[in-house]
Amino acid sequence: MSADAADGILILTTGGTIDKLYFDALSEYRIGDSVVDRLLRTARSTLPVRVEELMRKDSLDLTDDDRAAIAAAVRAAPERRVVITHGTDTMTDTAAALGDSGGRTVALLGALAPARFAESDATFNLGMAVATVQVAAPGVYIAMNGTVFAADRVRKDRSVNAFVAR
Amino acid sequence: MSADAADGILILTTGGTIDKLYFDALSEYRIGDSVVDRLLRTARSTLPVRVEELMRKDSLDLTDDDRAAIAAAVRAAPERRVVITHGTDTMTDTAAALGDSGGRTVALLGALAPARFAESDATFNLGMAVATVQVAAPGVYIAMNGTVFAADRVRKDRSVNAFVAR
Amino acid sequence: MSADAADGILILTTGGTIDKLYFDALSEYRIGDSVVDRLLRTARSTLPVRVEELMRKDSLDLTDDDRAAIAAAVRAAPERRVVITHGTDTMTDTAAALGDSGGRTVALLGALAPARFAESDATFNLGMAVATVQVAAPGVYIAMNGTVFAADRVRKDRSVNAFVAR
Amino acid sequence: MSADAADGILILTTGGTIDKLYFDALSEYRIGDSVVDRLLRTARSTLPVRVEELMRKDSLDLTDDDRAAIAAAVRAAPERRVVITHGTDTMTDTAAALGDSGGRTVALLGALAPARFAESDATFNLGMAVATVQVAAPGVYIAMNGTVFAADRVRKDRSVNAFVAR
Numbered sequence: 028m029s030a031d032a033a034d035g036i037l038i039l040t041t042g043g044t045i046d047k048l049y050f051d052a053l054s055e056y057r058i059g060d061s062v063v064d065r066l067l068r069t070a071r072s073t074l075p076v077r078v079e080e081l082m083r084k085d086s087l088d089l090t091d092d093d094r095a096a097i098a099a100a101v102r103a104a105p106e107r108r109v110v111i112t113h114g115t116d117t118m119t120d121t122a123a124a125l126g127d128s129g130g131r132t133v134a135l136l137g138a139l140a141p142a143r144f145a146e147s148d149a150t151f152n153l154g155m156a157v158a159t160v161q162v163a164a165p166g167v168y169i170a171m172n173g174t175v176f177a178a179d180r181v182r183k184d185r186s187v188n189a190f191v192a193r
Numbered sequence: 194m195s196a197d198a199a200d201g202i203l204i205l206t207t208g209g210t211i212d213k214l215y216f217d218a219l220s221e222y223r224i225g226d227s228v229v230d231r232l233l234r235t236a237r238s239t240l241p242v243r244v245e246e247l248m249r250k251d252s253l254d255l256t257d258d259d260r261a262a263i264a265a266a267v268r269a270a271p272e273r274r275v276v277i278t279h280g281t282d283t284m285t286d287t288a289a290a291l292g293d294s295g296g297r298t299v300a301l302l303g304a305l306a307p308a309r310f311a312e313s314d315a316t317f318n319l320g321m322a323v324a325t326v327q328v329a330a331p332g333v334y335i336a337m338n339g340t341v342f343a344a345d346r347v348r349k350d351r352s353v354n355a356f357v358a359r
Numbered sequence: 360m361s362a363d364a365a366d367g368i369l370i371l372t373t374g375g376t377i378d379k380l381y382f383d384a385l386s387e388y389r390i391g392d393s394v395v396d397r398l399l400r401t402a403r404s405t406l407p408v409r410v411e412e413l414m415r416k417d418s419l420d421l422t423d424d425d426r427a428a429i430a431a432a433v434r435a436a437p438e439r440r441v442v443i444t445h446g447t448d449t450m451t452d453t454a455a456a457l458g459d460s461g462g463r464t465v466a467l468l469g470a471l472a473p474a475r476f477a478e479s480d481a482t483f484n485l486g487m488a489v490a491t492v493q494v495a496a497p498g499v500y501i502a503m504n505g506t507v508f509a510a511d512r513v514r515k516d517r518s519v520n521a522f523v524a525r
Numbered sequence: 526m527s528a529d530a531a532d533g534i535l536i537l538t539t540g541g542t543i544d545k546l547y548f549d550a551l552s553e554y555r556i557g558d559s560v561v562d563r564l565l566r567t568a569r570s571t572l573p574v575r576v577e578e579l580m581r582k583d584s585l586d587l588t589d590d591d592r593a594a595i596a597a598a599v600r601a602a603p604e605r606r607v608v609i610t611h612g613t614d615t616m617t618d619t620a621a622a623l624g625d626s627g628g629r630t631v632a633l634l635g636a637l638a639p640a641r642f643a644e645s646d647a648t649f650n651l652g653m654a655v656a657t658v659q660v661a662a663p664g665v666y667i668a669m670n671g672t673v674f675a676a677d678r679v680r681k682d683r684s685v686n687a688f689v690a691r
Contacts, residue, residue, distance in 0.1 A: 047381065049388065049472055056381065056388060070317035071305055072339025073355055139237055141381055145477045145643065151236035154320025154336075161341045162329035170320075173238025175327045189239055213547065215554065215639055222547065222554060306547055311477065311643045402649035403637055404671025405687055471569055483568035486652025486668075493673045495660035502652075505570025507659045521571055 035075035036160060037106040038063050041097060041121075042084040043114030045138035045149045058083040062142040063112060066153050074157070077106070086114025086121070086137075094124040102129045108160035110153075111135045115171070115183055115190075122167050122178035134159040134168045135178070139188060148172075201241035202326055203272040204229050207263060207287075208249040209280025211304035211315045224249040228308040229278060232319050240323070243272070252280025252287070252303075260290040268295045274326035276319075277301045281337070281349055281356075288333050288344035300325040301344070302336045305354060314338075367407035368492060369438040370395050373429060373453075374416040375446025377470035377481045390415040394474040395444060398485050406489070409438070418446025418453070418469075426456040434461045440492035442485075443467045447503070447515055447522075454499050454510035466491040466500045467510070471520060480504075533573035534658060535604040536561050539595060539619075540582040541612030543636035543647045556581040560640040561610060564651050572655070575604070584612025584619070584635075592622040600627045606658035608651075609633045613669070613681055613688075620665050620676035632657040632666045633676070637686060646670075 040046070040061040048059035063078050081100055082093060101109050108131065113121055115137040122135055134156035142149035148171075155170035167178040171190040182193045206212070206227040214225035229244050247266055248259060267275050274297065279287055281303040288301055300322035308315035314337075321336035333344040337356040348359045372378070372393040380391035395410050413432055414425060433441050440463065445453055447469040454467055466488035474481035480503075487502035499510040503522040514525045538544070538559040546557035561576050579598055580591060599607050606629065611619055613635040620633055632654035640647035646669075653668035665676040669688040680691045 044381070049376070049379065049381075049476065066317065067339060069312050070314045070339050071355065072317075073357070074339040076339075141476075143476050143478065144381065144473075145475060146235050148236045150316040151232065151238075151320035151323075154317035155324035157317075157339060158321035158324040158336060158341050159328055162325055162334070164328075168328070170324060173233060173236050173240040173242075173323060175324050189237065191239070210547070215542070215545065215547075215642065307642075309642050309644065310547065310639075311641060398649065399671060401644050402646045402671050403687065404649075405689070406671040408671075478567050480568045482648040483564065483570075483652035483655075486649035487656035489649075489671060490653035490656040490668060490673050491660055494657055494662075494666070500660070502656060505565060505568050505572040505574075505655060507656050521569065523571075 035077060035106050036108045036110060036157065037104045038076055038078045038110045038112070039097065039100055040078065040080045040112045041082050041086075041089070041093075041114070043086050043112065043137045044140070045112050045136075045142050046083065047141040048143065056141070058085070061112065062149065063153065066142065066150050069150070070154065072157075084114070086117040089114075089117055089121065094121050097121055098125050098128075101125055101131060101133060104131070107131050109133045110156045110160055112153075113137050115139065118169060118171075119178065119182060122169060125167050125178075128165075128167055130165050132160045132163050132165050132168075134163075134170050134175070136170045201243060201272050202274045202276060202323065203270045204242055204244045204276045204278070205263065205266055206244065206246045206278045207252075207255070207259075207280070209252050209278065209303045210306070211278050211302075211308050212249065213307040214309065222307070224251070227278065228315065229319065232308065232316050235316070236320065238323075250280070252283040255280070255283055255287065260287050263287055264291050264294075267291055267297060267299060270297070273297050275299045276322045276326055278319075279303050281305065284335060284337075285344065285348060288335060291333050291344075294331075294333055296331050298326045298329055298331050298334075300329075300334045300336050300341070367409060367438050368440045368442060368489065369436045370408055370410045370442045370444070371429065371432055372410065372412045372444045373414050373418075373421070373425075373446070375418050375444065375469045376472070377444050377468075377474050378415070379473040380475065381473075388473070390417070393444065394481065395485065398474065398482050401482070402486065404489075416446070418449040421446075421449055421453065426453050429453055430457050430460075433457055433463060433465060436463070439463050441465045442488045442492055444485075445469050447471065450501060450503075451510065451514060454501060457499050457510075460497075460499055462497050464492045464495055464497050464500075466495075466502050466507070468502045533575060533604050534606045534608060534655065535602045536574055536576045536608045536610070537595065537598055538576065538578045538610045539580050539584075539587070539591075539612070541584050541610065541635045542638070543610050543634075543640050544581070545639040546641065554639070556583070559610065560647065561651065564640065564648050567648070568652065570655075582612070584615040587612070587615055587619065592619050595619055596623050596626075599623055599629060599631060602629070605629050607631045608654045608658055610651075611635050613637065616667060616669075617676065617680060620667060623665050623676075626663075626665055628663050630658045630661050630663050630666075632661075632668050632673070634668045
């Protein structure tokens with residue numbers, strides 16, 4: 028593993044609301060191209076980042092095999108710092124499936140409104156996740172609702188449509 | 194100091210490009226109301242936050258007295274975690290003036306384009322700063338250009354209009 | 360009918376993509392509050408306008424009774440200039456149902472992407488419709504895809520997801 | 526003059542607030558590339574349009590020669606329909622200098638907030654102007670503040686920062 032790769036950040040994209048488009052012809056939402064590159068450009072980020080699309084799924088549709096594939100991608104990464112964009116409904120399940128992630132610092136984030144909306148939490152959440160993997164101790168975190176949670180101490184409360192400590 | 198206050202985050206606003214408005218009648222910009230509350234609302238933040246406006250200045254206009262006032266506000270805060278919005282030109286000077294900030298975790302951020310622009314780095318930077326004070330070790334940090342810098346190892350390079358490690 | 364009412368513009372809202380929200384908890388969109396007031400405020404409009412919500416429906420769900428209700432609302436209006444926000448799929452059917460609209464100038468518009476998206480055609484289309492009812496001869500118009508069509512000489516071409524002359 | 530050119534719309538850009546950028550390095554606004562192409566793309570316009578940049582000036586800096594050049598460009602155009610983006614402070618002066626514009630339909634528009642702001646009147650105003658030249662009788666119009674004014678019956682009231690009938 029080169030020093031360069033170890034210094035950089037890997038961003039894995041898996042789908043979810045954050046990447047939802049609206050298709051008028053079908054009157055429905057679909058998951059589109061990842062917004063990560065555009066958000067980093069708007070943020071004027073100069074950080075070395077590698078973006079890899081793993082899948083484009085609603086998180087309710089993720090299987091155990093999908094989670095195993097995500098965990099494998101994290102463990103195979105030369106980078107020590109990994110950000111994962113993910114649907115919110117089963118984000119905590121995927122976080123649990125990552126185990127100790129081989130001593131890496133991992134932050135998962137999603138969005139409650141698509142990033143293509145004028146009013147979305149996507150940009151803020153990506154900023155939180157990118158910062159977390161730079162300064163937090165190794166471990167798995169979830170960056171949602173203005174908060175960086177340890178991944179095993181948070182749940183999504185669907186009744187308030189927000190992540191809360193548990 | 195109550196446990197509640199220690200758990201919350203203090204956000205001090207001081208002005209800078211991040212809060213710039215445009216006044217057509219004068220064909221010039223001015224520093225307006227802080228955008229912090231709006232950005233946190235869009236982020237659907239549920240974190241306990243206290244926002245305090247200290248001043249509304251271009252950072253090139255900040256005096257030694259201003260920096261002393263900012264440092265005093267940090268040290269007087271019951272919160273252990275402090276975010277400061279600030280103009281970019283002298284952000285590193287203010288960071289230096291904070292000293293060790295009484296063992297607090299402090300993150301400064303600004304923006305290279307006003308937050309009121311459709312394309313601004315403000316939201317991402319605020320997300321980075323809010324995450325940094327939650328998960329980083331005590332110290333002073335600068336969150337700009339996709340990167341969380343230790344405050345004493347960064348400078349603004351005006352030739353590329355970006356913060357770079359030094 | 361007072362001179363004032365005759366000078367003003369009536370905006371009827373009926374639903375459609377233009378007002379779509381996204382509900383993460385359900386992973387689906389729904390028609391929300393009309394965006395018209397917000398768009399006019401952003402446009403800094405000083406024109407006397409009365410906004411009336413008639414219904415909140417996808418235009419594929421509009422019945423003959425719904426179209427009769429829309430036509431009746433137009434004919435009952437004291438205003439001589441009427442703008443209608445509407446789903447795009449059956450916009451031309453509703454336009455046809457308006458008949459000669461009692462000598463009024465009527466413009467229908469919708470959006471191919473929800474107005475809540477950062478990139479939507481809603482604002483431009485509303486601007487076109489509001490201008491059309493101010494300066495066009497009496498009749499029924501459709502303002503979509505950068506074009507003001509006479510309502511009986513346009514169709515939506517679903518294969519290209521755009522309105523085209525016919 | 527070909528039938529095609531006569532059917533299309535010419536958009537002349539001259540500068541003004543609508544195209545203002547913010548340069549952090551200089552802490553000031555400057556007039557940047559015209560936003561017209563981007564706004565038409567977001568509007569999903571399919572109308573034949575030719576965009577020509579004439580100058581990039583604050584309208585307070587426009588000279589009599591500049592106005593003569595704008596009038597000459599209008600009269601030289603094969604298009605019968607001309608839209609002009611322009612600073613707001615002297616928009617009515619330029620409109621007056623256009624005379625009868627050779628029987629063309631001309632609409633001037635600007636913006637009170639730069640188009641690059643999330644909240645700007647630029648998109649709505651461009652929509653109004655593009656519609657006006659398609660459906661209004663020949664003449665010169667100003668499309669601002671939600672209203673299509675005959676150019677000789679409007680003034681900018683700087684005390685309220687809006688265009689009002691006179």
